Structure formats: structure tokens, C-alpha cells
Amino acid sequence: MTARLPPVSGLGKALRRSLVAAGVDASCSPADVWVASRLPTPPGRKPLVSPRRADVVAWPETAEEVAAVVAVAVKAGVPITAAGGATGSTGGAVPARGGIVLDTRRLIRPVHVDARARIAELGAGLTAQRIDRILGEHGMTLGCDAVPQSTLGGWLATRTAGERSSRYGTLADRTLTLEAVDGSGEIIRTQEGSGLSQLLLGSEGTLVIFTSARLRVAQLPCARWARTVRFPTLAAGLKGLRTVVAEGLRPAIARLHDPAGWFALSRVPARIPAPLRRVLAGAGGEALRLSLLAPGLLNRVADALPLPALLTLAFEGDDEDGCAIEGAIALDLCREARGVDAGPVPPRLPAPRGAPAAREAALDVATTWDRAESVIREVRRAVHDLAFARASIAHAAPEGCAIEFTFLGGTDPETQRGEGRSSPGEVVAAALSAAADAGASLSHHSGIGAQRQLLLPRELGEGMRQLRALKSAFDPHRILNPGKLLL
Amino acid sequence: MSVRDDLLRSGAAVVEDGERGFRLTPPSIVSLGRAVAAVRAHGVPLRVRGHGDAPSTAPAHGVLLELGSLDRIAAVDCATGLARVEAGCSVSALESAARRAGCTLGPLLPSVRSGSVGAWLAGPTRGERGVHGSRRQTAALTVSAVLADGRIAEGRSAPAKSVGPDLDRLSLGGGGRLTVIAAAWIRLFPARGAASSAWTCRDPAAALAALEQVCARELAPARARILGGASGARLALTWEGGAVAALERDRAGRMLAALGCGSGGEPGAWVRDAPTGHPVEVDARWMSLREWSREGEWQLFGMHGGGAFATLSLPEARGAEECATLARAAGARVIAPRRMRDEGRTWANMGAGGAWGRLLDALGLPE
Numbered sequence: 001m002t003a004r005l006p007p008v009s010g011l012g013k014a015l016r017r018s019l020v021a022a023g024v025d026a027s028c029s030p031a032d033v034w035v036a037s038r039l040p041t042p043p044g045r046k047p048l049v050s051p052r053r054a055d056v057v058a059w060p061e062t063a064e065e066v067a068a069v070v071a072v073a074v075k076a077g078v079p080i081t082a083a084g085g086a087t088g089s090t091g092g093a094v095p096a097r098g099g100i101v102l103d104t105r106r107l108i109r110p111v112h113v114d115a116r117a118r119i120a121e122l123g124a125g126l127t128a129q130r131i132d133r134i135l136g137e138h139g140m141t142l143g144c145d146a147v148p149q150s151t152l153g154g155w156l157a158t159r160t161a162g163e164r165s166s167r168y169g170t171l172a173d174r175t176l177t178l179e180a181v182d183g184s185g186e187i188i189r190t191q192e193g194s195g196l197s198q199l200l201l202g203s204e205g206t207l208v209i210f211t212s213a214r215l216r217v218a219q220l221p222c223a224r225w226a227r228t229v230r231f232p233t234l235a236a237g238l239k240g241l242r243t244v245v246a247e248g249l250r251p252a253i254a255r256l257h258d259p260a261g262w263f264a265l266s267r268v269p270a271r272i273p274a275p276l277r278r279v280l281a282g283a284g285g286e287a288l289r290l291s292l293l294a295p296g297l298l299n300r301v302a303d304a305l306p307l308p309a310l311l312t313l314a315f316e317g318d319d320e321d322g323c324a325i326e327g328a329i330a331l332d333l334c335r336e337a338r339g340v341d342a343g344p345v346p347p348r349l350p351a352p353r354g355a356p357a358a359r360e361a362a363l364d365v366a367t368t369w370d371r372a373e374s375v376i377r378e379v380r381r382a383v384h385d386l387a388f389a390r391a392s393i394a395h396a397a398p399e400g401c402a403i404e405f406t407f408l409g410g411t412d413p414e415t416q417r418g419e420g421r422s423s424p425g426e427v428v429a430a431a432l433s434a435a436a437d438a439g440a441s442l443s444h445h446s447g448i449g450a451q452r453q454l455l456l457p458r459e460l461g462e463g464m465r466q467l468r469a470l471k472s473a474f475d476p477h478r479i480l481n482p483g484k485l486l487l
Numbered sequence: 488m489s490v491r492d493d494l495l496r497s498g499a500a501v502v503e504d505g506e507r508g509f510r511l512t513p514p515s516i517v518s519l520g521r522a523v524a525a526v527r528a529h530g531v532p533l534r535v536r537g538h539g540d541a542p543s544t545a546p547a548h549g550v551l552l553e554l555g556s557l558d559r560i561a562a563v564d565c566a567t568g569l570a571r572v573e574a575g576c577s578v579s580a581l582e583s584a585a586r587r588a589g590c591t592l593g594p595l596l597p598s599v600r601s602g603s604v605g606a607w608l609a610g611p612t613r614g615e616r617g618v619h620g621s622r623r624q625t626a627a628l629t630v631s632a633v634l635a636d637g638r639i640a641e642g643r644s645a646p647a648k649s650v651g652p653d654l655d656r657l658s659l660g661g662g663g664r665l666t667v668i669a670a671a672w673i674r675l676f677p678a679r680g681a682a683s684s685a686w687t688c689r690d691p692a693a694a695l696a697a698l699e700q701v702c703a704r705e706l707a708p709a710r711a712r713i714l715g716g717a718s719g720a721r722l723a724l725t726w727e728g729g730a731v732a733a734l735e736r737d738r739a740g741r742m743l744a745a746l747g748c749g750s751g752g753e754p755g756a757w758v759r760d761a762p763t764g765h766p767v768e769v770d771a772r773w774m775s776l777r778e779w780s781r782e783g784e785w786q787l788f789g790m791h792g793g794g795a796f797a798t799l800s801l802p803e804a805r806g807a808e809e810c811a812t813l814a815r816a817a818g819a820r821v822i823a824p825r826r827m828r829d830e831g832r833t834w835a836n837m838g839a840g841g842a843w844g845r846l847l848d849a850l851g852l853p854e
């Protein structure tokens with residue numbers, strides 16, 4: 001069944017005329033506006049559209065054209081929502097109050113790589129796929145491994161970390177200078193070491209629109225060492241991983257699955273009694289789907305089983321021997337925390353045994369090492385009867401880590417079909433609140449957007465006043481991405 | 488109500504100081520908040536001083552906020568690698584406490600070591616130091632900042648947060664202009680053995696070029712010393728961090744040999760000795776460090792792919808002024824001694840002058 005798209009608004013037509021007159025390509029066709037107004041939805045789900053969809057979409061190609069879009073918006077008194085690859089999970093790039101969606105994907109210049117200095121200057125609209133290709137041609141990498149369609153501008157706007165941040169640092173660590181346009185139409189070009197770059201990163205389109213960045217890049221690795229380590233408990237695994245990074249080792253991958261995560265993986269540990277192992281081994285997607293009707297029971301089973309925590313470690317660099325030495329040092333440190341070498345990593349870790357029909361939601365938070373275990377415990381407790389929860393430590397730094405939760409179960413809010421009694425949104429909200437109560441930060445790399453903003457005052461406290469002051473400073477007309485970050 | 492009356496109501500000790508100014512010593516962070524609110528409400532000039540920091544006198548008709556009483560170290564935990572400390576505490580006292588717990592702050596510039604934690608974080612280095620992987624990172628995980636109205640802002644202590652703009656950046660390196668740093672969570676390194684080696688190079692520029700290559704390969708040492716002389720240059724490097732230190736030294740050694748540097752053996756304590764002559768401290772790019780001089784002495788900290796913090800000194804007879812002049816001519820920014828300190832880059836230089844003015848207005852601060 002297809003639905004008719006709403007007609008072009010009068011405001012959309014007027015904005016398009018102004019934008020085209022300013023030299024910026026723009027469209028107010030219902031299809032373009034619909035695509036630019038989609039809410040983040042998991043794959044396989046029916047796409048939803050913002051209730052206050054955009055009026056027009058603009059495709060500027062330079063910083064000057066972005067400034068021209070800002071000028072049009074100021075004159076018309078309409079908001080601008082900057083959007084890139086539309087891969088965000090928190091709704092940060094979805095228009096909340098209509099107006100102009102500024103599609104950044106034509107901001108593809110400059111493209112300059114200085115392999116000797118290990119610096120790349122890239123347009124904010126370049127996608128991860130293109131950046132990987134461009135840098136790869138010079139034997140370089142950013143170490144991000146982001147979603148292929150995501151853009152550099154989106155990474156800057158959310159201050160994303162990158163999949164291999166334990167080795168290569170976060171994007172903030174790699175950012176040298178930025179070019180951006182603020183809400184008054186000024187083009188800001190930060191200088192290295194000024195501190196302004198670091199202040200603007202992560203502002204989610206509410207203070208400036210990024211147009212390009214100079215980034216430090218790393219040599220593409222040609223050697224790799226990977227291993228799994230089994231720990232008897234989550235606490236032991238946390239201690240082992242923390243020691244590895246505190247000692248100065250920089251694993252490219254360091255992912256610690258909690259026992260529930262292990263439970264959700266296909267491989268069934270040998271310590272489980274044989275009859276139960278056969279039941280678990282035979283439990284396919286349908287069994288999981290049925291068990292998710294009572295997620296509390298599934299959580300209790302996972303809690304009761306004597307399951308270990310599993311750490312995947314990988315080191316990469318330019319020589320096999322060096323990687324192997326780093327790996328050997330890491331294994332020694334893990335042994336001190338009761339870790340046992342569990343052999344090489346399979347070519348690809350088994351996918352979770354989630355049934356295709358199972359509703360899945362995800363959440364990332366950040367915290368210090370001393371709080372990590374209690375954050376996981378409190379989140380699991382909060383969603384105990386709502387969804388099956390598993391956690392993994394996905395980014396490790398000497399002072400703390402990111403925890404990624406995956407929740408299986410929940411009811412599709414549209415069809416009212418599915419497992420459990422709560423929608424994925426309700427599950428995430430309960431989990432986020434519990435994580436915040438346990439002292440975790442609301443997001444490690446996904447941003448706040450629209451979905452997590454109600455908890456922002458708990459995160460920032462009196463810092464909300466500083467945030468509002470920054471909004472007044474960089475966006476005096478309050479046109480940049482309103483409805484996000486409580487701004 | 489007069490400025491003095493309001494300052495007294497903050498609970499801080501108040502004495503007259505300088506040219507019709509006041510020296511204010513708050514005993515607690517709450518008192519500091521009240522004092523800052525009183526100062527900002529009256530719009531009088533403000534200077535902040537911690538343990539061992541300059542300046543020592545109040546500005547004319549203004550207030551010197553003396554944070555020496557805010558010197559408590561609330562926690563030092565080597566297991567989590569974090570310390571909670573008030574801004575007036577001296578860096579050396581924090582380092583001593585960290586050492587007792589088996590941790591360290593790592594190698595720091597001499598001016599940083601002799602000052603307070605607050606001055607370190609609010610000063611020109613922004614609390615930054617070198618970390619593994621040839622990166623520079625601020626030591627502050629989060630700061631507790633006093634706003635103009637006396638309220639205290641502090642975010643959650645967590646690494647690499649994605650929760651909007653990094654508000655700590657309003658305090659770090661700000662010199663107390665936008666906020667006054669009251670306390671901070673400081674990142675610590677495990678105190679482990681170091682691995683040092685020395686090399687000989689054709690001249691200081693060659694030594695610096697080789698060191699730049701080492702840093703570009705993400706093998707930056709924790710500290711470096713280069714001494715230029717008639718017969719070439721001596722380069723000594725130290726890596727810290729347990730078993731990783733030796734691994735990185737060996738990798739760097741292979742690189743340096745390939746770049747034409749000869750082995751110089753074990754440098755001993757020389758790599759850690761205080762600089763000779765009349766040194767100045769700079770924040771510089773590699774090119775500036777190479778072009779500074781051919782006969783001086785370089786001690787480098789916080790090395791990264793783009794440059795380093797450095798103490799630069801010329802032979803004894805030549806003064807710090809000459810040293811600083813040469814450094815500026817090479818494009819370096821002088822950050823110590825304080826009397827020679829160069830101004831940092833302003834927002835106006837970057838096209839954000841309008842935003843700066845509006846920010847001061849929104850924060851209730853004078854131009």
C-alpha cells in the first residue's frame with residue numbers, strides 16, 4: 001500500500017526561490033522533502049517521518065554557499081537542519097520544526113592528503129566509503145570504520161569515536177582545524193591548538209555547520225594479531241582490559257562481551273551441563289523469539305549460568321613481529337587478571353542468535369572503570385522485564401570505557417506485534433535513565449540528538465547555562481537545528 | 488553595598504592589596520563561588536592565583552583570588568587512574584601523592600611543575616601532555632568551573648563523551664577569563680620503569696627531523712633532549728609505561744638508525760636534568776623547533792605529530808630574551824617565563840569575533 005506524499009508548501013516554494021536566487025541548488029519536491037525528514041529507524045522497519053517535516057532541501061557546495069543558506073534562513077525566520085548520510089541513531093539530523101534541511105553531501109572539497117605530514121584536508125560531505133578510498137590510495141587511514149554512508153560532517157557534529165579509537169584515538173584527537181559556518185553566517189576557520197575546534201566538535205548542528213576539516217591520519221596497517229581471552233567474570237575482564245590500555249598498549253580492537261553477550265553468541269560454553277547445552281545449542285531464532293515474550297525469564301537464565309566474559313583483542317601495525325609482541329604483552333597482563341587465552345578470533349565472530357523478528361535496540365554510554373560494572377548491572381536491572389539485555393565494552397581508554405548495550409525484545413509501536421510488552425524506545429529510555437543514575441555519561445559516540453535530550457540536564461547540571469550561552473553566541477537568531485540538545 | 492562588604496560575605500579572608508585592590512582567600516569551593524559572584528556582580532578586574540603561581544598582587548581596583556587554601560587532594564586512585572584535586576593544589580604536591588599511590592602525571596614543563604593545578608589547566612598548555620600514540624591530551628578528565636554568577640558547572644567524568652560541545656573547553660586554557668577552575672579530575676599514568684637511549688646526529692636540525700619522523704610513526708617518547716655542538720648533536724629519548732616503553736624504544740631505534748643517527752648508548756640522568764642557561768618554554772611546530780638555533784639545547788615534552796612543548800636554552804652567556812626572540816622569529820609561541828608569554832590565538836583571528844562578544848554577554852562577563 002502506498003500513501004500520497006503531502007503537497008509542496010507555499011513556504012517551501014518561497015524558500016526554494018530565495019535559495020536558487022542565492023546560487024544554491026534546492027528542491028521542495030515532496031519526495032526530496034520526505035527523504036530529508038525521515039526519522040532514524042532500524043533496517044527492515046517501516047520508515048517514519050518527522051511530524052514537522054522540512055519545507056525545502058538545499059545542497060550547498062562551498063562554505064560560502066552554506067553562508068548564503070544561513071542568510072536566507074535568517075531573512076525568512078526558518079530553521080536549518082544540517083544532515084549528511086542520515087545514519088545517526090538519535091534523530092540529531094531530523095528536522096524538528098520544518099524549514100530548510102541543508103544536505104551536506106555536496107560539500108566534498110577540499111580533498112587533499114599529505115602522506116608525508118600525515119594530514120588530510122577533507123570536505124564535510126565526504127562519506128566514510130569515499131574517505132576510506134581516498135586515504136587508502138595514499139596508504140593512510142583514519143581508523144574510524146564508520147557506516148559507509150555516514151559523512152565526515154556527521155562525525156564532527158557528534159564527536160564520534162571511531163571503531164578503532166583505542167589505537168587511533170577519537171575523531172576529536174585527530175582533528176587539527178575546522179571550517180564551519182555559524183548561525184550569523186560567519187565562516188569560522190579555526191587554527192591549530194586554539195581550543196575552538198574542540199569546543200565546536202559535538203555541537204550536533206546547533207552552533208555551527210561544518211564544511212571541512214584538517215585531520216591527522218595514520219599509516220594503513222599491513223600486519224595484524226588477534227586473539228580472544230576468556231575471563232571467569234565480568235569484573236575480571238574489566239580489570240584485564242583496563243590494565244592492557246593503562247600500560248600504554250593500544251589495541252585496534254578491544255571488545256569485552258559480558259556473560260549475557262556470551263550467552264547470546266552462537267558458541268555454547270563447555271562448562272554448561274550437557275543437557276542444557278543441547279537445549280541451548282538447539283535453540284534457534286524461533287525459540288529465542290518465544291523466550292523474548294518473557295524477557296525477565298531469559299535474563300534470569302543468563303544471570304544464573306556460570307558464563308565467562310569474552311575479550312576480543314587485536315593489534316595492528318606495520319610488522320607482524322611487533323604486533324605479536326604487543327599481543328604477547330597483552331596476554332600476560334590478562335593472565336594476571338585470570339584471563340585465559342581462548343584462541344584465535346574466528347574470521348567473523350558469530351552473529352547474535354537474535355531471531356529475525358526480534359526487536360532490537362542499542363545504546364552507548366561512557367563511564368570510568370570503577371563504575372562500569374555497576375552501570376551494566378543497573379541497566380540490566382532496569383530493563384529486566386522489558387527486554388533481554390547484553391552489554392559489551394567497545395572502546396577502552398586508560399581512564400574509562402564505552403559500554404554498548406543491545407536489547408532484544410519489545411513491541412513494534414506501529415503494529416503492536418513483537419515480543420515483550422514495551423517498545424524499543426521505552427526500553428532504551430529506561431536503560432538510559434538507569435545508566436545516568438549509575439553515573440554514566442549519556443552517550444559515548446552517538447550523540448544526544450532529540451532522543452536523549454531530556455536527560456541532558458542530569459548530565460551537564462549547571463553546564464546547561466554554558467550551553468545556552470554558546471547557543472546565543474554562535475546562533476544569535478536561533479535557527480540552527482532547534483529542538484536538539486534542549487536548545 | 489560595597490565590593491569589600493560583598494567579598495566579606497563570601498566567607499573568604501579579605502585583605503587590601505596592591506593599588507586599592509583586594510586579596511581574597513576562599514577556604515572552600517562554596518566560598519569561591521560566592522566570591523566570584525561578588526566580583527563579577529561589581530564588574531571589577533579579577534586575577535586568579537594558585538599555589539606558586541604569578542601574579543602576586545591584586546589588579547588596580549580589582550581582586551586577586553588566591554586559591555592557595557583550595558589545595559585538597561580528595562582522591563588518588565591508581566586502579567582507575569584518576570585523582571580528584573582542588574585547583575590551588577601545587578602540581579608537585581599532586582605528583583608526590585600520585586607517586587605514593589604508584590602513579591604519575593608524566594613528564595611536564597618546568598613552569599607547570601612549579602605551579603598549581605588550576606594554573607596548569609587554565610594556562611597556555613591547557614593541561615595537555617603527551618600520551619601514547621604521539622597524541623597530546625589534556626590531563627583533566629573533567630573540570631569543576633565557577634560561572635560568573637557563582638554556580639559550579641561540572642560534567643560527568645567519562646572518556647570521549649558525545650554529549651554536546653565539550654564545555655570544559657571554556658575553562659581549559661582560558662586563563663580564568665570565562666570561568667574559574669575550582670577542582671578537576673586528573674588522569675594519571677601508572678608509574679613504571681622507563682626505557683632511555685641516546686643517539687648522535689649530524690646537527691640539531693637532523694636530530695629534530697628524525698624525532699619528527701619517530702613521532703609521525705606514533706612512537707613519540709615521553710621526553711627528549713637535544714644538545715647541539717660543534718661536532719654534531721646528541722639526542723636522548725625516554726619512553727615510559729612498563730613493557731611498552733622498551734618496545735617503542737626498540738622500534739624508534741630501528742627508525743633512527745635507518746635515518747642515519749648513530750647509537751649513543753645509555754644517556755643516564757642527562758635526559759632528565761634541568762636545562763642549562765636561561766631557558767624559555769615554547770609551544771612549537773617541528774619546523775619552528777628546527778629553525779630556532781643550531782647551537783642551543785632543546786628539552787621536549789608533549790610531543791605529537793605536529794610539534795611539541797619545549798624548553799629552549801642557549802649557551803650560558805646569552806639571555807632568555809634572545810632565546811625568546813629567536814623562538815618567535817622561528818614561529819614558536821613563548822609560554823614561559825610569564826613576563827615573556829605571547830598571547831594565544833583569539834577567536835577574532837578565526838572569524839569568530841562576533842561569537843566571542845556575544846558569549847561574554849551571555850555569560851554576564853565584561854568586555
